[in-house]
Amino acid sequence: MAVRVQAEDFDVGIEHAALTQGKTAIGGVALFVGLVRDMAGGQPVSAMTLEHYPGMTEKQLEAIEAEARRRWPLDDVLIIHRHGRLEPGDRIVLVATASAHRDAAFESCRFLMDWLKTKAPFWKLEATPEGERWVEAKESDDAAAARWTN
Amino acid sequence: MAVRVQAEDFDVGIEHAALTQGKTAIGGVALFVGLVRDMAGGQPVSAMTLEHYPGMTEKQLEAIEAEARRRWPLDDVLIIHRHGRLEPGDRIVLVATASAHRDAAFESCRFLMDWLKTKAPFWKLEATPEGERWVEAKESDDAAAARWTN
Amino acid sequence: MKILYFAWLRTKIGVATETVEPPAEVATVGALVEWLKARSPQHADALANSKVVKVAVNQEHVPYDHPLSPGDEVALFPPVTGG
Amino acid sequence: MKILYFAWLRTKIGVATETVEPPAEVATVGALVEWLKARSPQHADALANSKVVKVAVNQEHVPYDHPLSPGDEVALFPPVTGG
Numbered sequence: 001m002a003v004r005v006q007a008e009d010f011d012v013g014i015e016h017a018a019l020t021q022g023k024t025a026i027g028g029v030a031l032f033v034g035l036v037r038d039m040a041g042g043q044p045v046s047a048m049t050l051e052h053y054p055g056m057t058e059k060q061l062e063a064i065e066a067e068a069r070r071r072w073p074l075d076d077v078l079i080i081h082r083h084g085r086l087e088p089g090d091r092i093v094l095v096a097t098a099s100a101h102r103d104a105a106f107e108s109c110r111f112l113m114d115w116l117k118t119k120a121p122f123w124k125l126e127a128t129p130e131g132e133r134w135v136e137a138k139e140s141d142d143a144a145a146a147r148w149t150n
Numbered sequence: 151m152a153v154r155v156q157a158e159d160f161d162v163g164i165e166h167a168a169l170t171q172g173k174t175a176i177g178g179v180a181l182f183v184g185l186v187r188d189m190a191g192g193q194p195v196s197a198m199t200l201e202h203y204p205g206m207t208e209k210q211l212e213a214i215e216a217e218a219r220r221r222w223p224l225d226d227v228l229i230i231h232r233h234g235r236l237e238p239g240d241r242i243v244l245v246a247t248a249s250a251h252r253d254a255a256f257e258s259c260r261f262l263m264d265w266l267k268t269k270a271p272f273w274k275l276e277a278t279p280e281g282e283r284w285v286e287a288k289e290s291d292d293a294a295a296a297r298w299t300n
Numbered sequence: 301m302k303i304l305y306f307a308w309l310r311t312k313i314g315v316a317t318e319t320v321e322p323p324a325e326v327a328t329v330g331a332l333v334e335w336l337k338a339r340s341p342q343h344a345d346a347l348a349n350s351k352v353v354k355v356a357v358n359q360e361h362v363p364y365d366h367p368l369s370p371g372d373e374v375a376l377f378p379p380v381t382g383g
Numbered sequence: 384m385k386i387l388y389f390a391w392l393r394t395k396i397g398v399a400t401e402t403v404e405p406p407a408e409v410a411t412v413g414a415l416v417e418w419l420k421a422r423s424p425q426h427a428d429a430l431a432n433s434k435v436v437k438v439a440v441n442q443e444h445v446p447y448d449h450p451l452s453p454g455d456e457v458a459l460f461p462p463v464t465g466g
Contacts, residue, residue, distance in 0.1 A: 013163020016183065024188035024238035030259075031181040033166065034383055037250065038174035050382065051307055053375060056359035081382060088174035093383055100187065102263060103294070109180075110256050113383060119361065121375075122382025123307035134308045137379030144253070184466055200465065201390055203458060206442035231465060243466055263466060269444065271458075272465025273390035284391045287462030 002077050003061040005052065007084040010094055019076050019096055026075045028102040030109035032095045038088035040135070043128045050083045050092070053121035057081070064115045068097065071111070072104040079112065081122065111148050118145040152227050153211040155202065157234040160244055169226050169246055176225050178252040180259035182245045188238035190285070193278045200233045200242070203271035207231070214265045218247065221261070222254040229262065231272065261298050268295040301370070303336070305346075306377035309353065312346035322368075329355045330364035332374065352378050384453070386419070388429075389460035392436065395429035405451075412438045413447035415457065435461050 004010075012033060020026055036048050065077050076098040086092060095112045099105040124135040154160075162183060170176055186198050215227050230244040245262045249255040274285040304317050326335045333353060337344045347353055355362055356375040368374070387400050409418045416436060420427045430436055438445055439458040451457070 011163045012166040012181075013161045016162040020183075020185060020239065022239070024186075026185050026239075027187045028185065029181075029183045031162075031179075031183070032252065032256070033170075033179045033181070034252070035170060035176050035178065036174070037177045052382070053304070053306060053356070053359070053377070056356055056375065059359050060361075089170065089172070089176075102182065102184070106182065106256070106260050106263075113252060113256075117383035118380065120382050121306065121356070121377060121380055123378065124381045125307070134378065135381040137381050141383075202465070203387070203389055203439070203442070203460070206439055206458065209442050210444075267466035268463065270465050271389065271439070271460060271463050273461065274464045275390070284461065285464040287464050291466075 002065055002079065003058055004078075004080045005054070005057050005061070006080065006082060009082070009091060010080050012091075012094065015078060015080065015094060015096060019078055019098055023075055023098070025100055026098045027100045028105045029096055029098045030102070030105035032093075032109055032113050033091055034093040034113075036086045036088050036090045036092060040126055040128075043130070045088060045126045045128055047085055047087050047127040048092075049085045049125040049127075051123045051125065052081075052083045056121050060120045061116070064112055064119060067115070068108045068112050072097075072099060072108040073101070074099050074104065074108055077108070077112070079116070081116070081120065083122070114141070114144040114148060117141045152215055152229065153208055154228075154230045155204070155207050155211070156230065156232060159232070159241060160230050162241075162244065165228060165230065165244060165246060169228055169248055173225055173248070175250055176248045177250045178255045179246055179248045180252070180255035182243075182259055182263050183241055184243040184263075186236045186238050186240045186242060190276055190278075193280070195238060195276045195278055197235055197237050197277040198242075199235045199275040199277075201273045201275065202231075202233045206271050210270045211266070214262055214269060217265070218258045218262050222247075222249060222258040223251070224249050224254065224258055227258070227262070229266070231266070231270065233272070264291070264294040264298060267291045301368070302373050304373070304375040306375065308378055309346050309376050313340075313342050327368060328364065329357065329362055329366045329368065329374070332368060333364070333376070336376075347376070354379060384451070385456050387456070387458040389458065391461055392429050392459050396423075396425050410451060411447065412440065412445055412449045412451065412457070415451060416447070416459070419459075430459070437462060 061079050078096040080094040097105045097108040211229050226248040228246040247255045247258040337347045420430045
């Protein structure tokens with residue numbers, strides 16, 4: 001199972017071990033773990049709630065994964081994205097890519113994070129001392145995704 | 151302890167948790183795990199022995215880490231490199247970088263792997279059906295390291 | 301036709317889903333967004349700036365000139381901010 | 384002066400370390416490598432191609448024109464292949 005959308009936390013070590021178990025052609029695994037930060041836009045953040053679009057989320061993540069596999073020779077891919085209420089320091093997302101070659105692992109992992117941030121239907125609601133606010137999309141994320149379209 | 155050279159295996163989940171524990175300013179952690187492949191140069195590999203230069207290895211890895219911290223705003227860095235006899239599928243190296251921003255985490259992790267491959271005094275001896283052979287340095291690794299000198 | 305709203309579109313409009321029967325001349329996503337604005341002041345406010353109203357039809361991102369078919373599931377939402 | 388050999392330099396020469404007393408005119412890393420070649424046919428063979436003989440002095444990578452000092456720890460090894 002390469003794409004999971006879940007409320008529960010995940011264990012990076014268990015996921016890494018499962019991804020590589022018995023696959024001795026893998027030379028490297030690149031992983032990225034996104035975490036809830038305690039500050040945003042200069043304000044303290046006490047909690048973050050992730051809303052998503054069930055059904056479409058999984059479809060989009062599977063499409064993003066398929067695109068990564070078309071672009072790079074990957075032995076395996078794992079994407080886990082959490083939804084629901086999270087606190088600073090909590091894990092939000094895990095992307096892991098396994099390949100014979102480290103450049104393919106690194107690049108596909110970064111590609112997946114960039115596309116996930118602009119295509120996967122998740123929305124963050126931050127709780128701050130001034131109340132709740134929806135996180136605005138960043139132009140830097142659009143720019144990051146655009147670099148893969150050339 | 152940011153640099154470790156050891157014969158023992160490591161657990162990616164435990165290391166990731168220790169790196170991020172109680173640090174709520176971290177937005178992302180990039181990790182790379184290098185593994186022993188079962189094939190090299192078209193030949194099966196039954197084992198790999200990593201020789202190193204005790205003392206210099208730690209110094210080089212610490213220097214590489216310091217350089218990464220100069221170049222990117224990093225909350226933490228971890229480098230673990232194993233030595234001794236390993237088998238296909240075994241973990242060789244872990245590089246993890248934590249930052250408020252994912253680009254800094256991704257780029258510094260890749261930088262560390264590229265420099266480690268050209269600067270850290272490790273040498274791989276492969277066991278193949280035709281006997282043991284020392285792995286030759288790859289020009290592609292020199293090219294990968296060179297891209298960070300511009 | 302089933303409409304879904306997410307994030308601040310949902311909170312501004314006050315409902316997560318609604319079922320609507322637009323007339324036949326509402327043939328594209330863009331026309332549907334315009335038509336939905338007339339449903340209430342809350343709709344008009346939430347949908348005022350089309351630059352930040354993104355649309356998926358049957359769970360795929362689509363542009364405003366995408367044609368509509370009976371039975372489509374149409375979702376309206378702000379730019380995504382996951383990851 | 385302590386010399387260390389690693390990887391195939393060690394296996395070709397047959398020793399991991401040796402202590403040598405080069406004459407004063409052996410003042411650089413490059414001169415030392417030339418001087419070591421004369422110690423045995425194994426040394427000459429292992430050190431024949433300087434492009435694949437890298438040198439560290441006191442555990443720092445150095446070029447062949449690096450000056451030597453009494454008491455230096457000099458390591459000779461092929462290009463590294465870790466990671």
